[in-house]
Amino acid sequence: MKAMVINRFGNEDEFILTQVENPQVKAGHVVIKVAATSVNTVDTMIRQMGNDLPLAPALPAILGMDFAGTITEVGEGVVDYHVGDEVYGCAGGLVDLQGTLAEYMLADANLIALKPKNLSMREAAALPLVGITAYEGLMRANITAGQNVLVHGGSGGVGHVALQLAKHFGAQVFATGGGDAQLALIEQLGATAINYKTQSVADYVELHTQGVGFDVVFDSVGGQNMANSFAAAALNGQVASTVSMVELDLSQAHFKGLSLHVVFMLIPMLHNHQREAHAHVLKQLTRIVELGGLQPILDTQQFNLEDVGSAHARLTSGQGMGKVVVEL
Numbered sequence: 001m002k003a004m005v006i007n008r009f010g011n012e013d014e015f016i017l018t019q020v021e022n023p024q025v026k027a028g029h030v031v032i033k034v035a036a037t038s039v040n041t042v043d044t045m046i047r048q049m050g051n052d053l054p055l056a057p058a059l060p061a062i063l064g065m066d067f068a069g070t071i072t073e074v075g076e077g078v079v080d081y082h083v084g085d086e087v088y089g090c091a092g093g094l095v096d097l098q099g100t101l102a103e104y105m106l107a108d109a110n111l112i113a114l115k116p117k118n119l120s121m122r123e124a125a126a127l128p129l130v131g132i133t134a135y136e137g138l139m140r141a142n143i144t145a146g147q148n149v150l151v152h153g154g155s156g157g158v159g160h161v162a163l164q165l166a167k168h169f170g171a172q173v174f175a176t177g178g179g180d181a182q183l184a185l186i187e188q189l190g191a192t193a194i195n196y197k198t199q200s201v202a203d204y205v206e207l208h209t210q211g212v213g214f215d216v217v218f219d220s221v222g223g224q225n226m227a228n229s230f231a232a233a234a235l236n237g238q239v240a241s242t243v244s245m246v247e248l249d250l251s252q253a254h255f256k257g258l259s260l261h262v263v264f265m266l267i268p269m270l271h272n273h274q275r276e277a278h279a280h281v282l283k284q285l286t287r288i289v290e291l292g293g294l295q296p297i298l299d300t301q302q303f304n305l306e307d308v309g310s311a312h313a314r315l316t317s318g319q320g321m322g323k324v325v326v327e328l
Contacts, residue, residue, distance in 0.1 A: 003102035004308050007060045009050025012309035015101075020062070023098060023106035030081055031073035032107055036125035037100035038066040039308075039315045039324040040157065042266070043093060047312060055094040055270055064100030064308075064326075065093040065269075067107075068115055068124035078109045086115040089282060090128035095270060101308055103328060110275035111268070113282030116289035119296070126296040126323035127161070131285045132278055133265045134162035137218055137240035138169065140261040145170025147215035148208070150232055154191060155182035157323055158220040158242055160297055163191045166218070168293035174208055176221075181321055185297065201231045213237060213256075222246065233258050297322035304328070 005018040025031045043063055046056050057063070068088040071081055081087065089112035093099030098106060115124045143149065149166040153159035154175020163186065166173045173191040177183045186193040194204045205213055213234030219225060222243020229239050230252040239253070240261040253260060268275040288294045299320040303311040305328050315324045 001103040002305065003062050004305055005060045005062055006047060009047060009056070009059075012047065012312040014047070015309045017306055018060075020102065022104050025073040025075045025106065027076040028078060028110070029075045029106050029108055030071045030078060030087075030112070032067065032069040032087065032105050032112075033072050034067050034069040034100050034103060034105055034328050035121035036068050036325055036327045037064045038126045038129075039311050039326065040065060040129050041315070042129075044312050044316050046094065055266060057094055057096065057099070062099040062102050063093045064102075065090045066125050066128045067091065067100040067105065068119075068121040069105075072104070075109075081109060081112070081114075086121075087112045088115045088124040088128055089113060090132065090265075090278065091269070094266065097269060101305065101326070108275055109279070111278050113279055113286055116286045118290055122298060122325045122327060123296050126298055126325055127285060127289075127294075128282060129265065130157045130161045130296075130323070131294075132281045133158050133242055133263055134165055134218070134220075135281050135285060136265055137242060137261060137263045138162060138165055138216070140263070141216045141218070141238035141240045141259075143169050143171060143216055143238075147171045148212075148234075149173050149216045149218065150194075150214040150229075151175040151191070151218045151220065152196075152225055152229060153177075153220040154186040154189075154193070155321070156220055159218070160185065160189060160322075161294065162218045162220065163189050164294045165288070166216070167191065168288055168291075171216070174204070174214070185321065189297075196228075201228050205232055209234070216240070219243070224248075227252070230256065230258060299324045302327065 004015040006014045091107040091111040149171040175186045175191045176196040183193040217229040219229040219241045236257045299322045
């Protein structure tokens with residue numbers, strides 16, 4: 001089969017079109033003909049940093065985590081899926097898991113679910129990593145109907161999904177963005193847009209919560225923005241972070257009695273730990289999508305398998321809007 005392989009870590013031009021052996025089915029797994037895969041920041045980090053990351057695969061490597069495709073073989077013990085089923089998931093591209101930048105892949109049946117019927121393969125491939133991350137963060141923050149929820153980075157990959165899920169769960173949703181296009185997308189998706197470049201945290205907390213603060217803050221920006229999340233949260237509020245690699249004074253979190261939830265959705269893949277949780281979340285996302293509560297936003301530029309280097313460059317440029325998807 002055809003695959004895009006990297007033989008060394010570095011720039012996006014390291015991808016080489018290569019003929020490799022088809023994966024062999026095994027117990028508890030399925031073989032999938034990949035139709036589409038999306039590019040996530042972690043994919044570009046692995047490509048650039050390689051062995052500096054504990055999750056990088058050995059070289060030569062096939063990267064790519066998210067996919068949508070059709071099952072061609074079913075392994076022993078798999079009862080929920082059949083040949084011909086259209087499925088999606090986040091199931092490869094790190095440690096010993098072959099990635100999605102290939103015509104076929106082997107996937108653990110606990111890391112997949114049936115694709116939403118009302119999404120194309122491109123749209124479905126955009127959803128797994130960001131969808132699982134957003135869902136997990138909101139669930140751990142105990143989101144409930146009627147709450148005021150703030151999403152930092154509401155037009156980003158994780159943020160635009162968290163925004164829609166929070167709205168689906170009945171919250172009053174607000175989200176930050178930094179440009180006209182980002183703010184317009186946030187409003188289009190049903191949240192109140194906040195321009196973080198022109199409004200201070202104190203200003204928008206006063207304007208939208210009468211100074212009380214937000215019940216749940218979902219921070220998909222991270223880094224030093226974590227301090228803004230603490231400042232925006234209500235007393236005894238919940239903060240969920242997807243980017244928490246930062247040294248920070250926790251005094252404000254202490255005096256507000258905040259609960260901090262750090263989401264790292266790759267744990268089941270990296271450690272083969274509770275992988276069935278991913279299948280559960282993906283099934284919930286399928287249900288929500290089919291109910292009309294969630295729609296992934298795709299970047300306007302389209303890429304095929306041999307263009308994957310350009311797809312990585314598009315994501316890292318910061319010029320895209322929505323998920324960058326590669327079609328096979």
